[in-house]
Amino acid sequence: MIKVQLFAGLAEEIGARRVELSVPEGTTVQQLKRELARQYPRLTDKLETCMVAVNEEYVDPDENVTSSDTVVLIPPVSGG
Amino acid sequence: MIKVQLFAGLAEEIGARRVELSVPEGTTVQQLKRELARQYPRLTDKLETCMVAVNEEYVDPDENVTSSDTVVLIPPVSGG
């Protein structure tokens, strides 16, 4: 099980700030996004423009994640 | 008689912030500076790098001044 944190429009869209996905340990970020889109089809478009942060660092789509990682979806930022 | 105000290094050099020069009405700024240098030879070098403000505006050396004008010598500025 991998926990994923959501912010802003993503969290609002599904009414949750945290979801758990049953994916194998060591799955890639890309696969994780695909599984999310499968479970939450409404997120599909938004997921395409999202980055993923693992343990507070942006990672590439082919990065592997495990259940001990802090995984966060980062929609396009708009601070400042 | 034309009154001239001095600031900073100029005032310090002669120990006065205001001098009166007996020059004809309508004299030019350039002539005024020459008269000042004559009366205060120690100012000669400094006067060369000075601007003159008449009624709070920078003026050209050939501008005429009268006794009703506010005449101020402006050494190179160093604010900021």
Added chain:
Amino acid sequence: MDVRNYSITEKEIDFQELVRQVIHPRSGAVATFLGTVRELTNGKRTLFLEYEAYVEMAEKKMRQIGDEIQEQFPESNVAIVHRIGRLDISDIAVAIAVSTPHRQEAFAACRYAIERIKEMVPIWKKEHWEDGSYWVGDQLETTCYPQGKPILGGQEND
């Protein structure tokens, strides 16, 4: 550099304190930037904004920006604070202060900081109007990340 120099806050930004954090005997110049909530954007009237942040990472990324500046300008001091929660018109959303020995570097560093913040610090803004609201960066006309990582130039509030 003190960690408190980079913070996310829910309170009004204490601007004077931010400047105090960077003033230094070696400095002759402090450039600051404040992003304030503007009432009109593209002719549309904003009622208020709502900011949200992934706080831990946002503070870490702001600190990274400070480190990048100090790498470019070793004698600089940097402080950045970003406010979250509800912000009304004219409220200060972000404040940046950079001190350097000379002014050119201070301006350059301050500009760099705001561009980088808009590029990659995980903070989001929701605009509220009379007739609706939306998360900026969440709509078609806004930034997308084709490379999966932030690129320069998104929708601008200031």
Added chain:
Amino acid sequence: MDVRNYSITEKEIDFQELVRQVIHPRSGAVATFLGTVRELTNGKRTLFLEYEAYVEMAEKKMRQIGDEIQEQFPESNVAIVHRIGRLDISDIAVAIAVSTPHRQEAFAACRYAIERIKEMVPIWKKEHWEDGSYWVGDQLETTCYPQGKPILGGQEND
């Protein structure tokens, strides 16, 4: 624009108040610049500075700079204050604040303001060291005015 937006003061500069003067619902950005008293210049230790101004004309010229900025950026708001008298290390000598709808203009206007101040506002600085003092702009290595009017680029403290 209020005349108090351009002032010479003998007191400590109230920076927060200066920023308050320029924040505006139409603005999304405020850029500020502070010139602070630096301890070391060309390896020489400054003890303190003394600033003197031709106050009436200095305020008028600062207002002129504000007008020049508003001509370039019609939606800008500008405030400038310069302190005179004795200033110690790290004291703020000059503070400039400019607000504009977008940040690029705020930075550009703020830089313009400090360059223009150094170019033509009648304010003078006397440096005091352990072994003497001098009026900056009064020595061979500093600005001279071959055209009788100010040109850009003098001795810089920041």
